[in-house]
Amino acid sequence: MTRKKTKLSQYVGNKIREYRKKQKLTQKELGDKIGVKHNTISSYESGTVSPEQDSLFALSRALEVKVDDFFPARDDSLGNLDRAIELSNEDLNLDELGFLNDLLLQVNTLEGEERKRFWDNIKFAVEFYKSHK
Template sequence: MEIEQINKYVGSKIKDYRKYFGLSQEELAKKIGVGKTTISNYEVGIRSPKKPQLIKLSEVFDVAIDDFFPQTDSTRINVSSTLSEINKISSQLEEPRQKIVLNTASSQLEEQEKAKRAVKPKPKVTPLFDINSPLTDEELQEAVDEAVAFDGVPLTDREKELYKHLLRETWEEDHDRG
């Protein structure tokens, strides 16, 4: 995209936001510390705002700086427009309702983070001992120490003793030693 096209795009976004918020060019100019003519030049694409003015514009309209520029990635457009729409709507709410939106967003984020933490990688299954060699007490104890219940909870001492007994008994039966 040519620089002139980008300037026109940025200008049209500024104009759209300005009108959406019901501001005159003069009112917007005062809010960001420039002259009315500068806003007019932005809107027709003669000039493009520099970084400090872009920051002030994004604060006035409560949008991301990226929202003033054309996006090439369709996913980014969707995310950006969704966030932009949320900002536009919530900025029109009275403060008590804005707090409800904030609380809802916070609880959604917390729930999302909790869900991410809850996903645990499946443990790698490795043989506890060589099935063809004699089972030593050390191998048996290691197998019991590493054992956990089906839900991942550590075994109680009683469960460990039972598990140890069953492992020994099973191994001996499988090797005709019982």
């Protein structure tokens, strides 16, 4: 469990609460289903603790939703995208996924030259990293 209250962890927590209530489960019942205590579920729902990947998958099974359903969808100029990043990628942890989501959300707030400059800086950082491995 990662202890960090962010907008993403609050969003995920609200979704966990929403789906738990739709299933008419108490926090204790949901905790029993996934093998954690009710206070852990409470911490997830309040956004004070972010569930690890394994817990997210257990929650999705217990609540009968897709893991993607815990995260905000985003729109961009290419149309409606459910997620820019596949959450099944086990190489990324929740904080890294949150950072990448924030990065994409930031890009969507930019236009024209400002957006191009932002992307140029990201590309520069990636190329710099590749060349200094």
